[in-house]
Amino acid sequence: MIEQHPLASSLTDSDRVFLQHLAETYHPTYQQMRILIEQSIDLTLWRQSPIEELWDEKAGGQLTGKAKFKAMMKDVMDKITTLRRMPTEYDNFFDKPKLNAKPSHVEELTETRLLGRCPCPVSGEKTRCCNLLTLDVVQQCAFACSYCSIQSFYHKDEIIFTANLPQRLDNLELPSDAWHIGTGQSSDSLLWGDDHGILTALADFSKNNPKVVVELKTKSSRTDWISQVDFPPNMIATWSLNAPTIIGKEEHKSASLENRLKAARKAADAGILVGFHLHPMVYFSGWEEEYRFVVNAITERFSIEEVVMVSMGTLTFTKEVLRQLRQSQQPSRILQMELTESAGKYSYPTEVKQQMFTHAYKCFPADWKTENGPFFYLCMELPQLWEPVFGRSYPDNEAFELDMKNHYWRKIRKG
Template structure:
């Protein structure tokens, strides 16, 4: 028997959601894995062989929430649909290391409650557009072959032509396309990085070429895709590394295939280096450098170094004819001015601008 995906050694399903379609899909996708049903109050068991636990449960809080922004840095206005927590991939820079202290993967199966909440928001005014995504507290697609969460969500959203869903991933999974979604309402998205960073710091992720091949498949099917250079890391040879990535992008895609791209410099909570040391992982070179503590409590590369990298990537992308959909993730107006010569306010607000870009409108 082939090994379970993502080294999952235990499927734990709460009794309250044991009869849901998602629980059934998970059981069918993990036939050789130990499976338990948890009654209220039961402790979450651990996998006997050291594998991961997938916990299928109900979410008791809000499903739709704003992206966690600060007043000091410009936010893109993205809203999060909370489908689960934690990620099976192992990126050294990931902020989820600070949020979740174990290897447990969580999927929320009470989709009826989720859809009721989303209907109250999306259905209240069908003329109001929304740009939402699922890739904040979990990879959008890492568990899709097991849970079918995205296919279920896309089926629900088929009745809401005012909603655009971004699916952000480091996998090459395209099983969500089985839901036959409207291409104008879905933005398949991938994180991209320099080859050196992907090879050394993004363990268990799809190779860059596989991500871009998946993006090309989506573009040929009529979808416009999104790419995210985040985090941009400062390491010896970064110019050649990021230049190679930009060049490879346009080996697979045309500028018109891409709705937008974000640029985000490496930033982290101060305890991240200690967490890596506790895991026995060597401190990456990009974490050893010139950093300052930002107003959001995160360590950030010094602004002149960030601006240098941003200008380099913006110029490289412009050389291929891509500039309109380029934006910064969590940067100040000062950085916007230094790199682009304008601020989000001059675009009519970043959230409004990206909505127009996502809906393929001019401007």
């Protein structure tokens, strides 16, 4: 019965034996066994007590058969839910994933479609979406963040560069409403510097499309590109930042917070507009102090004139990504969270998100929240979060996009 489930191969031997015993003794439904398999895998990845140690036959009381099994299953799920609802503890988590060697660099002529859209829900306005377009000029990333799905999407250990990128970009037909294009969806935008002429091609594209903002998004500390490439004003560089604990425990191979900020400082010193993404914010023990530290580090090193935007967002998973993370068998506590369905995906409960975002926003000084400061926004989050976090909201995505667009261009023109 166990082997019928897609994730069964990711179970430890001891979990498989125990769950097989439960299956033969109580004959659970397919759905009950699916849940137990998923929870067993999660506990293993978190390096928490195995499900056998949490299972309590006494929880069934005097019940028998399916009623007894249902009571015992509720008891073990209550224990796991309690663990999920607590801020994740990292002080006793030291396991590192078994990472592959640095992926091989492969340059390949490809006809793969370059232009896409951000992964917000495609129908309706379940989340506030800025209508970001994406340019997938590189596929695959050399970083190994535990929550990221890129590694599962592209070519495993190969980095694929678009070999004829200048020509492809010259022939690219942009939608009439295009104004904001990001390059960090399928790989890190600045990890590769100007290798294979990537940034030179993007800079030329930006010069040829002066009404479009091209955003480079990174977790790297590489800065040699600053002296190698002539950035036009409509080309901005942004850094994804996180709490030091999360960088150390979950954002494997990426640059430290300090080195990311140093790289951003060099870009700003060169006259390039910069931005910061507090994304994904994680609900862990000590999160308040560490995210306050991140905000203070930003505001102490950069002026409001240098920063075009600050976004906030948190962990969001599709069912497919959850399955991939569980299949990976890589130790991580990133899924030790209360997975609540939100806009067709799984994330923290709304109350937890509001608490984290509000705290981070309050940490910014008052002058950062004026018209001259950066544009603050929530990335792929529910519309009802905006008012309690920022004290402002938008009636629809169009209004949000227009405000964002106007703010970006005011910053670019001033620069």
